[in-house]
Amino acid sequence: MASGQVSLEIKTNENTNVTERRFPGTMLIADLKNRLEVITGASAATMKLTFYDLSGNLIAPAEDEKTIESYLLNNSGGKLQLRVKDSNMIGFEDLSMVEKNVMSNEDYENRTDSLRAFKMRNQLGRFAPNVAKLEEEEVDPSIKIGERCEVKVAGAPPRRGQVMYIGKIGNKPGKFVGVKYDEPYGKNDGSFDGVRYFQCPSNYGSFVKPSNVQVGDYPEIDVNFDE
Known part of the structure; x- marks a missing residue:
């Protein structure tokens, strides 16, 4: 077979990344291993090379005294797949091998x-x-636990209820006001992230920013559902 350049699609261990390089076809496998140290990080002394065709079919394991072109097939078009294995090389895709x-x-x-x-x-x-x-940010001192209130949040109608809690919730920044609504307009039962801050029926509780709460004479609104 005539000498020339051979294109190798190189895969190392179980890494899915492919590196393509060209080498003289007359290069001995022993010399190729030395060149592959820089490309793959594997050691020439411990790496094992295996040639495949471009469809992934096995051709043969590489032998040090043979040349690259000796593994070419008639229909290979001057290209081969080369798989480099080195059991002493740490695969950085496997994080369990990396000391933490x-x-x-x-x-x-x-x-x-x-x-x-x-x-x-x-x-x-x-x-x-x-x-x-x-x-x-401090909560308006007029907001006290037990006070009647009205909550106004952008995009939602005013909702009335009673102040049940004032303070921090979970890891959220700032302070919140816990409100028990008169109707089931809330999102919880007075708990947040598994921690209970006040008691109320499910969907009657909500935690809102102090700026959305107004306390005062806000009696419960009678809702006639029969109308």
Whole structure:
């Protein structure tokens, strides 16, 4: 067979990525292994090479004293698939093989080169000034537990009820007002993320921002469902 360049589609271990390279057909397999070290990261001393045709059919395992072109078939068109296996090579697609460095939250808090420290210095994310302002926002002192109230939220009709809770819920920033509605217009029963903050029937409870709550003389509205 005439000498020339052979195009190899190279796969390493179980990695699905394919690297295509051209090599002289007269190159010995032993020399090819040395070249593949830079391309695949496998070791020439421990790698095993196997040639396949472009349809994935096995041709033969490679032998060091043979040339690349000796594995070409008449209908290969100067191209081959080459699979490189090296059991000593860590497959980085398998994260279980990668040693993990576990750090306690306390140690992480004390680091000055962490992402959290960077965000704090530059007031980014949850450390941004607008978020901090929301955390510090005080609830209108007129809003007290037990007071009648009316809740006005954009896109929804006014809803009346009773203030049942004032404070934080879960990890949400800022304070919320827990309201027990007179009608089943709510989304919960006074609990949030599995934690109960007040008691009411299902779908009668809701947590809203203080700015959406107005307390005062808001008697319960009689609704005649028979009309």
